[in-house]
Amino acid sequence: MKHKVYLRALELEDYLITATWRQDNNIRNMVGGPKYFVSTEKERQWVINTIQDSSRMVLGICLIDNNKLIGTVNIQDIDWINGTGSVPILIGDKSEWGKGYATEAKMLALKFAFYERRLQRICDYVLDDNTASLKLHEKCGYIKEGILRRSVYKDGTYHNQIIMGLLKEEFDKAYDLFCENYND
Ligand SMILES: CC(C)(COP(=O)(O)OP(=O)(O)OC[C@H]1O[C@@H](n2cnc3c(N)ncnc32)[C@H](O)[C@@H]1OP(=O)(O)O)[C@@H](O)C(=O)NCCC(=O)NCCS
Numbered sequence: 001m002k003h004k005v006y007l008r009a010l011e012l013e014d015y016l017i018t019a020t021w022r023q024d025n026n027i028r029n030m031v032g033g034p035k036y037f038v039s040t041e042k043e044r045q046w047v048i049n050t051i052q053d054s055s056r057m058v059l060g061i062c063l064i065d066n067n068k069l070i071g072t073v074n075i076q077d078i079d080w081i082n083g084t085g086s087v088p089i090l091i092g093d094k095s096e097w098g099k100g101y102a103t104e105a106k107m108l109a110l111k112f113a114f115y116e117r118r119l120q121r122i123c124d125y126v127l128d129d130n131t132a133s134l135k136l137h138e139k140c141g142y143i144k145e146g147i148l149r150r151s152v153y154k155d156g157t158y159h160n161q162i163i164m165g166l167l168k169e170e171f172d173k174a175y176d177l178f179c180e181n182y183n184d
Helices: 010-020 024-030 040-051 101-115 131-139 167-182
Strands: 005-009 058-065 067-077 084-086 089-091 121-127 143-154 157-167
Touching: 005 084, 005 101, 005 167, 010 040, 024 084, 058 101, 067 101, 089 101, 089 157, 101 167, 121 143, 131 157, 157 167
Parallel strands: 084 121
Antiparallel strands: 005 058, 058 067, 067 084, 067 089, 121 157, 143 157
């Protein structure tokens, strides 16, 4: 299988790109975190902190063809006793949406989480109107485990979050299917 994306550590100069994603309202509306204003200086500090923080991994998603940074995927909230964590993803470059890059990057990050960090369960929360993200998670094998009603307040209203859970064996099945159908 010939990949279209690869994951890499963030570099300090990436903050100039990630700052534009952070300031994008479309993107902010799709995620559970609150809206806020981010200066490029604050983003620079965030990238520095991220690079130094060994409790989680924030990885850049790049296109193999031209090395363009198009998004980030994290492995975080790790509980080493229970073998659990979360793997949130963002494709910040909207011109690259709908090309399968998030699915591939998420698969790569999940493979790392399960097979290099020995996690056995991943859990991510998705806003119930984020259709693209729900599809993406289902493609990666996640199961809808429940709903957190009115758990996020933004734009003057409350939103529900779907609890999406993934066990290692469910990932293995989804990954095999993904590889079988991979179009290169
Ligand atoms: C959600 C997000 C990661 C999807 O990235 P992407 O690269 O476009 O996703 P993919 O191309 O891999 O597509 C994944 C699935 O979603 C579907 N999809 C993509 N965009 C869609 C849209 N706007 N509406 C409906 N479905 C969509 C794809 O068709 C695909 O399903 P399929 O294979 O059954 O056809 C991207 O839109 C994003 O980063 N949004 C902002 C941040 C965010 O929402 N992160 C997730 C928070 S939980």
